[in-house]
Amino acid sequence: MSFLLEFVRDPLTVGAIAPSGAALARVATAAVPGTGSPVVVELGPGTGAFTEAIQRRLGGRGRHIAVELNPRFAQRLAALHPAVDVVHADATDLTTVLAQRGLSQADVVVSGLPWAAFAESRQRDLLSTVVAALPEHGVFTTFAYVHARWAPPARRLLRSLRSRFEEVVVSRTEWANLPPALVYYCRRPRAEAELAGAVPSRLGQRGQQLLGAAGE
Secondary structure (H helix, E strand, O other): OOHHHHHHHOHHHHOOOOOOOHHHHHHHOOOOOOOOOOEEEEEOOOOOHHHHHHHHHHOOOOEEEEEEOOHHHHHHHHHHOOOOEEEEOOHHHHHHHHHOOOOOOOOEEEEOOOHHHOOHHHHHHHHHHHHHHOOOOOEEEEEEEHHHOOOHHHHHHHHHHHHHEEEEEEOOOEOOOOOOEEEEEEEEEOOHHHHHHHHHHHHHHHHHHHHHHHOO
16 A cells, blocks of 8 residues: 555645654654553554554553554554554544543553644644543653644644643654654643643733733
């Protein structure tokens, strides 16, 4: 199957002309625990570059659920990785996907989604889904292409990540990837109630006074 062909068919869903390389896959999946039986969710696995790396780290432990919207990618992935629970669904359906398997949350969520290709509303809905699926100790990882890092969609994503997680660490650049990319490690997700309560504090004293006056 041609990754480029799938990109031509649906560029907003596929988001890249080539799959991620092995070096980027190792960095993006580094948060998968090397011990225990974690629940690992993979969003937008595509042709399986991150899938293989996750499987190696798990070594037969835990559960690996891959949620893929492209039906051809999903079918191919299921055939190549029978140990992976491949689900043909939208990433925003993650809560339902977990519930159908008797799960409420995942320990790690690894994203291969093309965030820079998404509208603001789509980014917001996906991040809300991810945060809802993570416990306090949960980790979310996603990547960004270096050449597009300063474009408005990528900058918006980073701002959103920093507002929804207490810690966001940026990896070194993987220059061997085509194109070069880096990974965001996001830890300690903030609850929706905490997010709502944090908005006034970022407005400053004058902003809060204006809000108060508007409500009178």
